[in-house]
Amino acid sequence: MKALVSVKRVVDYNVRIQVKPDQSGVVTDGVKMSVNPFDEIAMEEAMRLKEKGKITEIIAVTVGGAKCEETLRTALAFGADRAVHVKEEGEIQPLTAAQALAAVFKKEGAQLFLLGKQAIDDDASQTGQMVAALLDLAQATFASKVELDGSKAVVTREVDAGLETLEVDLPAVVTADLRLNEPRYLKLPDIMKAKKKPIEAVSFASLGVTPGAGLKTTKTAPPPKRGKGIVVKTVDELVAALKAKGLV
Amino acid sequence: MSVERDVMEYDVLVVGAGPSGLSAACRLKQAAAAAGKEISVCLVEKGSEVGAHILSGAVFEPRALEELFPNWKELGAPLNTPVARDEVYFLTGPEKGIKTPGMFVPRTMHNEGNYIISLGNLCRWLAQQAEGLGVEIYPGFAAQEVIVDEGNVVRGVQIGDMGVDRAGHHKEGVYTPGIELRAKYTLFAEGCRGHLGKRLIKRYRLDENSDAQHYGIGLKELWTIDPAKHEPGLVIHGAGWPLNSANPGGFFLYHLENHQVYAGLIVDLSYSNPYLSPFDEFQRIKHHPVMKKYLEGGKRVSYGARAICKGGFNSLPKMVFPGGALIGCDLGTLNFSKIKGSHTAMKSGMLAADAAAAALLAGGEGGDELAAYPESFKASWLYDELYRDRNFGPAMHKLGVLFGSAFNYVDQNWFRGKGPVTLHDNTPDYATLKPAAQSRKIEYPKPDGVISFDKLSSVFLSSTNHEEDQPVHLLLADPAVPIGKNLPLYDEPAQRYCPAGVYEVVSEGAAPRFQINAQNCVHCKTCDIKDPAQNITWVAPEGSGGPNYANM
Ligand SMILES: Cc1cc2nc3c(=O)[nH]c(=O)nc-3n(C[C@H](O)[C@H](O)[C@H](O)COP(=O)(O)OP(=O)(O)OC[C@H]3O[C@@H](n4cnc5c(N)ncnc54)[C@H](O)[C@@H]3O)c2cc1C
Ligand code: SF4
Numbered sequence: 001m002k003a004l005v006s007v008k009r010v011v012d013y014n015v016r017i018q019v020k021p022d023q024s025g026v027v028t029d030g031v032k033m034s035v036n037p038f039d040e041i042a043m044e045e046a047m048r049l050k051e052k053g054k055i056t057e058i059i060a061v062t063v064g065g066a067k068c069e070e071t072l073r074t075a076l077a078f079g080a081d082r083a084v085h086v087k088e089e090g091e092i093q094p095l096t097a098a099q100a101l102a103a104v105f106k107k108e109g110a111q112l113f114l115l116g117k118q119a120i121d122d123d124a125s126q127t128g129q130m131v132a133a134l135l136d137l138a139q140a141t142f143a144s145k146v147e148l149d150g151s152k153a154v155v156t157r158e159v160d161a162g163l164e165t166l167e168v169d170l171p172a173v174v175t176a177d178l179r180l181n182e183p184r185y186l187k188l189p190d191i192m193k194a195k196k197k198p199i200e201a202v203s204f205a206s207l208g209v210t211p212g213a214g215l216k217t218t219k220t221a222p223p224p225k226r227g228k229g230i231v232v233k234t235v236d237e238l239v240a241a242l243k244a245k246g247l248v
Numbered sequence: 249m250s251v252e253r254d255v256m257e258y259d260v261l262v263v264g265a266g267p268s269g270l271s272a273a274c275r276l277k278q279a280a281a282a283a284g285k286e287i288s289v290c291l292v293e294k295g296s297e298v299g300a301h302i303l304s305g306a307v308f309e310p311r312a313l314e315e316l317f318p319n320w321k322e323l324g325a326p327l328n329t330p331v332a333r334d335e336v337y338f339l340t341g342p343e344k345g346i347k348t349p350g351m352f353v354p355r356t357m358h359n360e361g362n363y364i365i366s367l368g369n370l371c372r373w374l375a376q377q378a379e380g381l382g383v384e385i386y387p388g389f390a391a392q393e394v395i396v397d398e399g400n401v402v403r404g405v406q407i408g409d410m411g412v413d414r415a416g417h418h419k420e421g422v423y424t425p426g427i428e429l430r431a432k433y434t435l436f437a438e439g440c441r442g443h444l445g446k447r448l449i450k451r452y453r454l455d456e457n458s459d460a461q462h463y464g465i466g467l468k469e470l471w472t473i474d475p476a477k478h479e480p481g482l483v484i485h486g487a488g489w490p491l492n493s494a495n496p497g498g499f500f501l502y503h504l505e506n507h508q509v510y511a512g513l514i515v516d517l518s519y520s521n522p523y524l525s526p527f528d529e530f531q532r533i534k535h536h537p538v539m540k541k542y543l544e545g546g547k548r549v550s551y552g553a554r555a556i557c558k559g560g561f562n563s564l565p566k567m568v569f570p571g572g573a574l575i576g577c578d579l580g581t582l583n584f585s586k587i588k589g590s591h592t593a594m595k596s597g598m599l600a601a602d603a604a605a606a607a608l609l610a611g612g613e614g615g616d617e618l619a620a621y622p623e624s625f626k627a628s629w630l631y632d633e634l635y636r637d638r639n640f641g642p643a644m645h646k647l648g649v650l651f652g653s654a655f656n657y658v659d660q661n662w663f664r665g666k667g668p669v670t671l672h673d674n675t676p677d678y679a680t681l682k683p684a685a686q687s688r689k690i691e692y693p694k695p696d697g698v699i700s701f702d703k704l705s706s707v708f709l710s711s712t713n714h715e716e717d718q719p720v721h722l723l724l725a726d727p728a729v730p731i732g733k734n735l736p737l738y739d740e741p742a743q744r745y746c747p748a749g750v751y752e753v754v755s756e757g758a759a760p761r762f763q764i765n766a767q768n769c770v771h772c773k774t775c776d777i778k779d780p781a782q783n784i785t786w787v788a789p790e791g792s793g794g795p796n797y798a799n800m
Pocket of ligand 1 (some may be wrong): 263264265266268293294295297299301303304305307308309323340367374389391392406436437438439440442443444465467468512514551554555556575576577578582587588589590593668746760
């Protein structure tokens, strides 16, 4: 069984985000980029399923410019067997990315599409859902446990009320939540081997995807500065302060 | 417990992706290509990516780069802002300063032909060139131990283990033993106060015939300023207030591209007042009109700190030992009279690479001393440059800033550094502190949150991160010293010299306690240098940990 894992290149989670002075976006020049941490969890899960013999091949995929090759190399170092790079420079609309991923999934004839529940750059949490809708597949989002059983996947998902267990028919889309696993450390020899693994470059055109104009970003601004806090001495004072702010 | 470790072998291994290590790696590949042969080169870097741990000024002298890549312009090296103008100040008080007329500015402080750059970005570019030439670069892996064989020959390094918890236990499922990287020659390019370099100097007694090494701590911020005040290429240096002869230092302000400036302060680590706080001195000096006039209305983007090796010529240890060599600031090639160490680091890396390449191409098996490296050093412009400027630091230390400057002016401009006198300074920086009881307490102004800031919000901007559940990477030889000795004698200066607030003396209840917030460490190495008891040893934390400097 083939699994497709998508990985996105994002600003590293340790970087303190700076908004560009002209508010056109955030600063990425000279800033450390890395694999979206939730996608790493998806990658790790694919590896564990492969190690259990449930999956035979892992294909990593990304959508983006030439620099995203690094992201794919990381996925290959994790253990992906090969990679597909949907190579397109410039801004990419979320729906277009989902269409491209769906096309790759179909082309590869994969049974399982694993990806992070969201990317930490725009936090939209929609790619997995869109791919499932485009391909009319079952989806199990926010997974904290994944088991493959023949033609089915049993997925435990984290929901507000607690845990929910779903059984979905394959092929299916599964998005990884934080507690699904703890990704392994990359080993230096694996990083070296990853440099030699194949990456196939494809384009929107070759996948039959026509980029559309969906969203337009009008402005990016940092969150408002937090006001000064106050120190209260008693519970009564606290209640009074909360009341004054209309919070209780 | 013995652990099975993977082994990878190369012809040459380079430890550290700074200007010296990257230049050495490029040069090795160039030499191999020129000879139509193969030399395998591996480079490891503890930062999460190349450049993540690089912090420099930087006014860059392109001399070594010209030699390494004569076509650096076409290759797109990020040297974007030529120096347009130098200004030098001597500050006489919080509001006052004297601008030194151009004719009295020492020769070494002129910067025509130089560029204002981000050294981190230059390293990122050098790494691309190196990879293009076939060097294998592995960021996120720290060299933790030197591998020395029974014959006392350096055979490579061992990478630090990953996935070890605070108590030293292997974490279930994620523990990953660091591999052994073995090589015919290993070049140590860890920069100032390399933790392996320090051990090698000791083990092979490389500093037997040299003066004590001297250091400074450099603190730096990147600001985006009001475009109306921005003058690309303007370089400002200054000394004086609030520092003095017993506690010397100097500030800088460089206007680079994109309406940004680098503001920084370098404090000599031979300072004597244990109450001095380099961080607070830096925050205070930004309020001086010479700096404030540019920063006002601007926004701070980044912060960082790094020690600087300033002993120069007289402090240079022996460069080679069986199986390897020290290069760059790990050796101590910075020219302090210019506050420049990047071009000299690059050159030393290139010289060591030439020596290693020649030996390997001649069929050598490695493991020997690369005698050709110190020999070619003696014949190079690098030797000439460091020799001329050998008196600069000692003059400042011995004669004080005023007479020291006068000496330097005469020595540099009349004798071009080839004057008849050599000054020596053999008191190590950890031994210069006066007891707290004999020192003046310094009351620093509270940061205003506009021009000056506190330590924690500053460290936040360095994007520093360490896996929290790992052994503390700041080792105390004797855990009783900070509270038992340093506190009564020197009011534990670690609280103040650490630019990242790692060390705290916490007094809950009766007994004070020494706390180490290791995850804040920006890897500047100051504690390893300045602790008066020499009780703190910096070792590499889990790979990738540390700052994530961008454009620094
Ligand atoms: C505030 C400040 C201002 C300066 N201004 C200037 C200037 O204007 N012009 C100028 O030319 N120079 C300047 N310098 C000096 C210059 O930055 C240094 O001389 C130069 O960076 C030295 O290069 P290097 O390659 O020897 O070491 P570094 O640049 O320090 O690089 C060492 C690298 O090795 C890595 N490393 C260390 N130990 C290990 C390990 N055990 N395992 C793996 N990796 C490791 C580090 O993370 C780092 O990336 C300044 C320095 C400072 C601090
Ligand atoms: S702990 Fe030491 S090396 Fe780390 S930031 Fe503080 S002084 Fe520098």
